[in-house]
Amino acid sequence: MLQQSGVAEPPSHAEQLTGPIAEEPLDAPRFQIFVIDAGWHSPARKVLHENFAMLRSLQTGDPIYVLSSEKSLEFTRRHPSLIGKGPVIAVHDLNALREAGTGGFHGFRLCLGLLRSEDQALLALQLFARFLATHRRSVDLEAEIRRNLRREGIVGAIEIILHHEPREIGA
Amino acid sequence: MPERWTDYLTIFMSALAVGYMVYEIDRRRRKLHEVFDVLGGQDAEVTEGLASMVENGELRPYTGATVA
Numbered sequence: 001m002l003q004q005s006g007v008a009e010p011p012s013h014a015e016q017l018t019g020p021i022a023e024e025p026l027d028a029p030r031f032q033i034f035v036i037d038a039g040w041h042s043p044a045r046k047v048l049h050e051n052f053a054m055l056r057s058l059q060t061g062d063p064i065y066v067l068s069s070e071k072s073l074e075f076t077r078r079h080p081s082l083i084g085k086g087p088v089i090a091v092h093d094l095n096a097l098r099e100a101g102t103g104g105f106h107g108f109r110l111c112l113g114l115l116r117s118e119d120q121a122l123l124a125l126q127l128f129a130r131f132l133a134t135h136r137r138s139v140d141l142e143a144e145i146r147r148n149l150r151r152e153g154i155v156g157a158i159e160i161i162l163h164h165e166p167r168e169i170g171a
Numbered sequence: 172m173p174e175r176w177t178d179y180l181t182i183f184m185s186a187l188a189v190g191y192m193v194y195e196i197d198r199r200r201r202k203l204h205e206v207f208d209v210l211g212g213q214d215a216e217v218t219e220g221l222a223s224m225v226e227n228g229e230l231r232p233y234t235g236a237t238v239a
Contacts, residue, residue, distance in 0.1 A: 032221075032222075032225065034221050034230075035233075056233075063232035063233075064232060064233045065221070065224075065225060065230040065231070065232065065233060066233040066235075067224075067230065071224075071229075071230075075220060075221075075224075078220065079216065079217045079220065081217070082217070090210070090217070090218075090221065091210075092210070092218060092221070092222065097218075097222075101215075102212070102214070102215035102218045102219060103212050103215065104211060104212060105209060105210065105211055106210050106211070106214075106218060107209075107210040107218070108207065108208060108209050108210055109207075109208050109210060109214075110206065110207055110208075111205065111206050111207075111208060112206075114202075114205055114206050115206060124206060124207075128207075142209065145209055146209070
């Protein structure tokens, strides 16, 4: 059973940064994070539940909104493209939304439910948490996401060539 | 032109290996993009749905330690 509270999130502290830095106060929320979990029993769901406290502890500067199972189910019914992808963690980039609305790039999401093993889901969650923490003050988040995905692709290619154990989340 | 059948075999196997690598890289790239997805115009409705739940007070920042 989910519990929701009206207590405001504590302000963030200085964070490790990569890339150009946005001119904003450190405690201004950059992201809104949503957890949508309609309740599919899956390894990803287990991993999310077991590690949510850690995720939350690492992400202190931005509000996290957890949809209850009922709300998630209702929301998924209204947006059937999400069926089978949950648990989903959607991150709205408030800067992008303020500048350009929802018409263009405005965030990213992790579809944990597409991962079939606990190891993959845990690795994805860890990479996701690291990405959030290190790119919180990025000026051009979209470019950095695309650069990261490209780099993951290149690393994956090198691993295939070298016959290394696949380490990427999409393997 | 290759003169021995083993040359043909080498060329064939090399082409097969390159083809497999291209296929595997593309497969992983697609999977990665499915799992880690960028929100764009096509997701506007989903984003607005979540944002409106926050605006009308249906959702509030979560302060619990677990989702269970």
